[in-house]
Amino acid sequence: MEAGTKIHPGTTALLATFGYAKVKVSKRPIVGILSTGTELLDVGDELTPGKIRNSNGPMVEAQLKRMGMMYQSYGMLEDNLESCQHMVEKALAETDLLITTGGVSVGDYDYLPVIYERLGATVLFNKIAMRPGSVTTVSVLNGKLLFGLSGNPSACFTGFELYVRPAIEKMMGSLAPYLPQIEAELDEAIPDANPFIRFMRGLWTFGADGVTARPAGFNKTNAVSSIARGNCIIVLPPGEHGYERGAKVKLLLLGSEQGVSTWNI
């Protein structure tokens, strides 16, 4: 077995056959999660005017769980610079990689940039030419990666799958750090054009026409309901035209454990 291979049921059988009850593996990084935004309530809270519940924290936890990762949640940042800095320092000391959600859009009221500057973090990149997720910001401090994901659920989700996932996989030495890709035909037109590459939550199925895919729903950045229905990300290269029904597109597959409803040979 090659280094960087994941241990799955087949490799477990192979190891058992040859008497390897224990093998050396890569350490799984411990990931910290911090949600920012003074508009955020906890999941159990009643809604009040101008507030929304924190869905990105639980979503990122579930994205990490799906990868088999360990994480430590540091809740939501308080509205006080000193206590915020203390929490970020604590998170950095206890984890191998830090994910923050929110506070990266222009005009956000947020302490993170100030704290990172105080601590001496270096911004590696931000303002990515993609939709959603353009505000994804990745920094580094003492060799630790800090992923600043958007506060918008779809952008946060996409930022995780496209940037955080492969980084974590690489930290474990994975030979296959990216989401699996296949090709599909759109079974619904996407008429609007976009000068940026788009990653749209989609639903793929396999039938008599092969693999077809359609957008999972209302595709605004903040449409959390489309994430719930999707089982893939449809990749739409930039251009001056939209996409017709039947157009060939690439899909990034999410969680094959979801299965399909019918069995056909």
Added chain:
Amino acid sequence: MEAGTKIHPGTTALLATFGYAKVKVSKRPIVGILSTGTELLDVGDELTPGKIRNSNGPMVEAQLKRMGMMYQSYGMLEDNLESCQHMVEKALAETDLLITTGGVSVGDYDYLPVIYERLGATVLFNKIAMRPGSVTTVSVLNGKLLFGLSGNPSACFTGFELYVRPAIEKMMGSLAPYLPQIEAELDEAIPDANPFIRFMRGLWTFGADGVTARPAGFNKTNAVSSIARGNCIIVLPPGEHGYERGAKVKLLLLGSEQGVSTWNI
């Protein structure tokens, strides 16, 4: 959200947004695993003449883990009818579904058929027209399903994914109990014909030619090494001829969490 939907990161976000910190879910069945075969050693044991290590027990545990299932392993059956029957009764009392591996081929020295007859289990089906896994036997006792999987690793693996997996998913009310399917072109000929449908461990990749697949290796039923390399099951309908390179075949996808090594748009 429809009943029978799996809770994944996207649905977690949706539930959090609308304030559902707790939701009612289906009970996960507890699965029992029993390995049979007087030739079996534990993984940590030294090999001795005529013996092999038990790889099916750990493999089935890993297949259940990949599905997020809870299981109870009852080790390997002893060479004594009364203690075997006691162990089977204990397993049946403590679990919702029982998987046994081995002891279903003609000529196997095994107490399971005797015990099942004593307990009054009804055989639902066996001797399936497929390769591998033809000896898969499914019985029922007091409403509990008993899956008798082959002692051959590949047949055991295939029997689990094709029969046990959808049964467990259905017990939880899943709307999508089967493995996802896609179509691929063979990038290697499979010259031998077979009058039975075959399920061959394969490796699929996506490149300039779309999705292509090839057998994972030496494809004898007992070739545990091919399971370790595969990321899909290639479905080969029965016929009087083999398959040429470029032939279209269907794939059942295993564990998309394995990812791919390159990112291409």
